[in-house]
Amino acid sequence: MANFRVEPGSPHPLGATWDGFGVNFALFSANAEKVELCLFDPKGKRELERIALPEYTHEVWHGYLPDVRPGQLYGYRVYGPYDPRRGHRFNPNKLLIDPYAKELYGDLRWHDAHFGYRVGSPREDLSFDKRDSAFVMPKSVVIDTAVTWGDDRRPRTPWSKTIIYEAHVKGLTALHPELPDQIRGTLAGLADPRVVDHLVKLGVTAIELMPVQAFFDDRYLVAKKLTNYWGYNTVNYFSLAPRYVSPGGDLHEFKLAVRRLHSAGIEVILDVVYNHTAEGNHLGPTLSFRGIDNASYYLLAQDPRYYFDTTGCGNTVNLRHPRVLQMVMDSLRYWVEECHVDGFRFDLASSLGREYDNFEPNAVFFDVVRQDPVLSRVKMIAEPWDLGPNGYQVGNFPPGWAEWNGRYRDEMRSYAKGDDGLLPAFSRALLASSDLFEKRGRKPWASVNFVTAHDGFTLLDLYSYNEKHNEANEEGNRDGHDDNRSWNCGAEGPTEDEAILDLRDRMRRNLLAMLILSQGTPMILMGDEVGRTQFGNNNAYCQDNEIAWLKWEDIGPRDQAFFDFAHGLIGLRAAEPLLRQNRYVHGQAIDDNGTRNVVWLRPDGEEMDAGAWSDPLAKVVGMLLCGEADRLLLLSNAYHEPIGFKLPSAATAESWQLLVDTAEGLVRPEADPVPAETEIELGGRCLLLFGAKAPGATSGQEPK
Template identity: 55%
Template sequence: MGASFDGDGVNFAVFSAHATLIELCLFSSDGRKEMVRLPFRERDGDIWHMHVGGLTPGTVYGFRAHGPYTPERGHRFNPHKLLLDPYARALEGRLRWSDAVMGYKIGSSRGDLSFDTRDSAFAVPKAVVTDTSFTWGDDTAPRIPRSESVIYEAHVKALTQLHPGVDKPLRGSYLALASDPVIAHLQKLGVTAIELLPVQAFPDDRFLVAKGLRNHWGYNTLAFFAPEPRYMAKGALWEFQTMVRRLHTAGIEVILDVVYNHTAEGDQFGPTLCYRGLDNASYYRLADGGRHYVNDTGTGNTLNLTHPMVLRMVMDSLRYWVEVCHVDGFRFDLATVLGREPHGFDPNGGFFDAIRQDPVLSRVKLIAEPWDIGPGGYQLGGYPHPFHEWNDQFRDGVRRFWRGDPGMTPDLAKRLLGSSEQFDHSGRSATSSINFLTAHDGFTLEDLVSFTVKRNWANGEDNRDGHSDNHSDNMGVEGPSDDPAVQAARALRKRNLLATLMLSQGVPMLLAGDELGHSQGGNNNAYAQDNAVTWLDWSQPDTGLTEFIARLAALRRAHPVLRQRRFLHARKRAADGLADVVWLKPDGTYPTPQDWHDPAFRALGVELRMAAEGFDPSADAVLAYFNCGAAVPLSLPKSATWELVLDSTRTDLTSGAAPAQLPAQSVLMFRSAPDEGSAKGEST
């Protein structure tokens, strides 16, 4: 599919089940002049194809599709609109918003049922025949075990645009992300994978351009095979490949946030750029006889993955990024859409069956955002192995516990053990949960402890956009504060949140910039802020917090008990008679049912060992306490000799004895000393 150079010329292949004629349009190298139109004369089933001798990589082209224009029946063919190849590997030019890109006449009394005859070629991006070869050398996928993964969610431009160690011409690009100082920072933090916000080519939405804004996040894909050109310094695929190769050399995986649930064409009043003009009735899920679009995504349209050729395109795209670009995994935006069959969400639906049996894709990391706005859209825990899932219940529960909301300690216990009530079924592992405190969508960590009310005015939507319930806490002052007491309280809260994240079962995910103290000024929906709101300021980093996160990552690496594959069920281990998990109160007693139901129960201890089913006598035990209340006396269990290795209230502490009190607003972690066996059997 798409354009393939074979040495003698280029073969073009494009799908359309309902077109009556498709034309190949060849353009000048700058994409400005249409040189010739060649009709496709060969068709095998619904695949139209032709070979054009003499063409080489760099050839600029597009398609025009003829057929019925009957929107009420789902068909919107309009040969006056130049169409992008769905398999385009590179783009020439960007979308220039004009009424000419619409298949209907703007302002017509017939609305989208009218027909526009203006040529759109001047305003739309074209496809470029691409040579995808690259010298990979000895590049090898890191293949970090799921249990050892620490993910860092980042935006290519926001992460690098202001980095003083990156050459100015490269800032904001793939090559900037591949630079030595950026990679060194990732290694220092201890992250094993960088998860990039969308890098598949996308346009700036018309309503944003009209307001002088841009689509910063990129969740509006136009070309599923082409890297976004705005992140290129040289305009070539090798830049992206170089980034991946250099990250791999550093032992860091690359995960792409991908959007296969909808396209940038919007609803019936959107532009005709590609899929709509090639075969609207096949590519999209339609309603009301075909005129309107199913909108389970909230963006105007929904891709029809129940159609075999649309599913093939998605699978081909995923394999392309793995095989040609060597990426290590994918995070699927609004993944419920991908599993929604005519009868509803199905974990054994076509998309999941296709990806799990694929010899390439079944071996990479797969992460689902387990919700959308469609019927039955919230599916946390409903995905099949080997999918990970973003766990918003971890985010909300941990935020609320540390905010001091009554009755949240039982919820904290669930999150510490990997949310087993959601994921412990069907042979899934305790690494199924992607635990996060913050993500691109919502407050940054700094704003989470500085604002109680969102401030999204810069988005131009009268502050109506974004979530209003953020479970945040300003520590007594709304917004920035010079008060040392407020600053200290905020710093401690951040450390407590981060310690909880890194000491929990599951896979932790950090948001880029949180380690620097990055603030978006209270904007919790900065999707259109391609500016200093989202660009990380490296000039005054919170080095103390960066070091604290690095310490947490090191502790996680050093103690396998913190990152187990098996869920813990408080079962006794046959080898030593010790339970794999024990809940404790600070005074050394066990919580009673009354304690668990007490809204004022605010301090919880947990003693962790390797799961009873996977006994490992060489692994240390870990004892951790989480206290969102006042200081209380502390009495450690006699099941081991315990060494204090973490105290969130004392950042300079690396090792020590147990304090007499569990400090207020604190996380403490102990590890068992080598003589644990002398006290075996004393814990129940």
């Protein structure tokens, strides 16, 4: 056994901190009776020494080891009562991951030794398991976080100019034909200029990465030879998932990706899971938090043997506890300050604002974030629902937050498909759902609009399948959403029928145009710009394969044309301030002539009235946006047949220039201006956008 000198050290900062001379170890546990630091050889196979942390200050166990250096592998064994009926599950036979570990070495290999109780015992978790789990556990790693960022500059893109691209690190890069094999599927692949260039050409301003914090594959998935592809199974909030680091790589690989994306003007947003952990319910494994201080880290039920679960994943992180809240805040600040990320998307964020059954917009977590000098300056996005009582909280998050607008997705899909009675919903969605978000000074950007996301059909599949096809998940096709609001356009799945393919192209152009031309913050799903398919799987959480990966070599002429259309729409949005206004518009007058900032029109060119809005069969509408110098006219027809539409009078604009035609797949086509009051043909299942100058406005005049 090696001999390591031990000094008292400090209770802060928490974690393993290299100061240039030695390493301070500090671990919070309010209910432990003793904590042992376990040091391992460089391969993590042999335990070199167990050292009892000598000091206990303010519920933090700590010690300083002057002989330890970066690269040292370690873990903890925590002693205390094993009494599940009182919420305590200490078992020093289980090696535990440091909650503040900045790197993990090795992968978890599932074994019954992971569990604090005897698997198969008739007493279940009330039994006690004495097997050592170190041989199948990843090890925490002491690291030196220092890095030279050079001239890295955050893009700091205003919300009103933000366009988000939701992507998966591996899914985006695994099949890229121009990347070296060793970096495909990794953060090094994400950092490659050829991947960054694709995002730049598309025109997005931010990439939202699905979870990259350390997570493990669920045991039941491994048994079926599947994996947790999405990664919503976090076990550590400070370290990267080792699977996304290329051979020989480390945290610097992530930092390089951030720096290169920043240099291209693209922000990095992390999808984070602070609502639950990978330790699951009362029958789950003991990997970290459960064995360190179960009663502090988790929200327990009235019977403390069990967990209060609003996530559907077995447990809920206890943000009511100040030390647990501190851990989450320290984690968020770490990713912002040390890794330069630009924001976060919070999975099942309603759980972060809960007082058990009740959601509270002024919960302590939201209040702490709002006053934090670091976090209050980055983008915060909520997935505003969970699985608990009153879990659907779209529009109810506090000022400063944006939210995934699930209602936008559903209503836009239904309208585009031609369902009845959707005109009022369509109009609300186009203007960023003011009925949900316009309160407490919130702006239109608070609505993160999306029509597809990782959870559900891709855009191509939305118009290729009437039903989900999740057979590959091996759950009897019972998993995944049934309410998809999709339409296969005449054939289920792949087809060679050109008419059906043309209709599918038109339908996805319609929906993408609605998304990009709406007020609020657009979010595009990885691969939708080039026709990515998941073959009808709308719940590909366990498909770490070509079902879920972007198939670069399958991008054909139709997909390239769609990419060009998407690129043109995004460029048009960037060029037209009326499409990304920073205030809600409700038809307010903007000049002495009574010009209003938005007017809704019937096909006869007259303003919509109560009868037109309430007609359940009405599926055609025009939206006229007016600025001081500019006009935009959006015409939408969800019928399958064309219809005549009369353009507004010369008092609005003398002539109109066609900017977008989803029937032809054109953005800024070379077309002659159309005089005011002309009746045009608005094609079936078609969206048109026209632009014009206000009467008397000069071509160089900018709107205020």
